Amino acid sequence: MQPVPIRLLPDTATFDADETFVGGVPLQALAETFETPLFVFDEATLRARCREAASVFDFGVAFASKSFLCGAMARLAYSEGLCIDVATGGELDLVLRSGVPADHIILHGNNKSWEELRRAISVGVHRIVVDNFDEIDRLTSLVTPGANVHVLVRVTPGVEAHTHEFVRTGHEDTKFGFAIATGAARDAIERLRSVEGIVLHGIHAHIGSQIFGFAGFVEAIGILADFMANDRFDELCVGGGLGVAYTQDEYAPSITEWGTQLRQAIKSCGLGDLRVLAEPGRAIVAQAAVTLYTIGAIKEVTQRTYMAVDGGMSDNPRPVLYGSGYEAFDIRRPLAERTRPVRLVGKHCESGDVLIDEAWLPAETDIDDVIATPVTGAYGYSMASNYNRVPRPAVVFVRDGEAREVLRRETYDDLARLEVNE
Numbered sequence: 276m277q278p279v280p281i282r283l284l285p286d287t288a289t290f291d292a293d294e295t296f297v298g299g300v301p302l303q304a305l306a307e308t309f310e311t312p313l314f315v316f317d318e319a320t321l322r323a324r325c326r327e328a329a330s331v332f333d334f335g336v337a338f339a340s341k342s343f344l345c346g347a348m349a350r351l352a353y354s355e356g357l358c359i360d361v362a363t364g365g366e367l368d369l370v371l372r373s374g375v376p377a378d379h380i381i382l383h384g385n386n387k388s389w390e391e392l393r394r395a396i397s398v399g400v401h402r403i404v405v406d407n408f409d410e411i412d413r414l415t416s417l418v419t420p421g422a423n424v425h426v427l428v429r430v431t432p433g434v435e436a437h438t439h440e441f442v443r444t445g446h447e448d449t450k451f452g453f454a455i456a457t458g459a460a461r462d463a464i465e466r467l468r469s470v471e472g473i474v475l476h477g478i479h480a481h482i483g484s485q486i487f488g489f490a491g492f493v494e495a496i497g498i499l500a501d502f503m504a505n506d507r508f509d510e511l512c513v514g515g516g517l518g519v520a521y522t523q524d525e526y527a528p529s530i531t532e533w534g535t536q537l538r539q540a541i542k543s544c545g546l547g548d549l550r551v552l553a554e555p556g557r558a559i560v561a562q563a564a565v566t567l568y569t570i571g572a573i574k575e576v577t578q579r580t581y582m583a584v585d586g587g588m589s590d591n592p593r594p595v596l597y598g599s600g601y602e603a604f605d606i607r608r609p610l611a612e613r614t615r616p617v618r619l620v621g622k623h624c625e626s627g628d629v630l631i632d633e634a635w636l637p638a639e640t641d642i643d644d645v646i647a648t649p650v651t652g653a654y655g656y657s658m659a660s661n662y663n664r665v666p667r668p669a670v671v672f673v674r675d676g677e678a679r680e681v682l683r684r685e686t687y688d689d690l691a692r693l694e695v696n697e
Contacts, residue, residue, distance in 0.1 A: 426467060452479075605646050618634070
């Protein structure tokens with residue numbers, strides 16, 4: 276097996292014979308300073324992807340914070356011209372605490388509580404994306420005439436995205452949005468228009484995640500264009516879902532290619548005057564990070580070799596949830612041939628705690644060596660857990676030869692802080 280393709284690593288990554296650098300910082304030094312497991316984000320890659328999204332879409336394009344959220348990330352995305360998309364009161368609270376103004380925040384969620392809606396209205400978020408009729412009832416009770424609460428209505432266009440079942444959201448059998456085919460979407464629009472104090476700007480649709488082709492997006496735009504042809508809306512948000520390459524045999528379009536295709540489809544439908552919005556998350560953060568692990572055990576069995584690291588499903592649940600594939604490489608031997616197949620597993624008390632079913636590493640890779648899994652910036656830390664009481668890793672941002680810790684490693688004291696001692 277050839278060395279890991281450098282295109283899977285952050286933009287600033289470089290190799291030499293016995294070291295890997297990201298942002299001008301040697302990964303081995305980061306592992307020694309901050310310990311492992313460790314998420315390493317390249318700030319230059321993050322900023323480049325944010326700027327790309329801001330340039331190809333109109334104001335209101337938002338970073339989907341569910342993919343990776345901390346104060347530093349929220350401030351970075353905002354500084355590069357993006358709004359921040361949040362889906363819960365907790366995400367809203369953190370983004371506000373980070374200093375992002377409310378008029379750059381978009382509130383999502385399929386079950387927004389009274390308190391979440393009250394706070395969003397009181398601080399004046401940029402948009403609330405309305406998801407169901409119960410939410411319309413709550414908004415009707417909360418909004419006062421003249422309040423100017425700006426909303427989009429989430430609709431399901433009935434498009435079947437070719438992706439994992441758990442991340443398909445554009446077909447009718449989903450918990451999200453109002454179906455166009457049943458008439459629910461039209462009913463929702465009419466109800467929202469009848470509420471004084473609500474300003475309805477347009478519609479939002481999200482057909483799924485980790486989508487590599489454009490056909491599903493183009494099909495959805497055609498359906499949406501027909502549906503909203505007489506509404507005189509001024510915004511259309513196509514959601515997120517652009518895929519990224521995780522393994523050496525995968526290739527993905529850029530944010531610019533995606534945005535250009537969407538704009539062309541919208542223009543061809545006669546909706547060229549609309550503000551075109553999107554909510555990229557994975558496409559901004561995934562490739563920007565690698566996760567570092569230290570090898571703690573190697574076990575040879577008849578069928579294969581197991582290599583256990585000091586993290587696992589608690590810091591990257593995607594392989595367990597979705598069967599997602601990754602690559603791995605030895606950070607001190609990045610140019611070596613990867614000739615040794617291993618099953619890369621974590622330290623959790625589950626047989627299913629598998630990070631990579633068949634990872635390829637150099638034959639010399641051994642106990643106490645540090646390996647990296649690339650493309651782990653999205654849905655790793657944000658979905659991390661404390662299963663088996665394992666503390667969550669630290670997160671560092673690297674730039675121009677320097678590293679800064681943006682999230683410290685959890686401690687056992689942190690894990691015990693909610694205990695109520697009688």
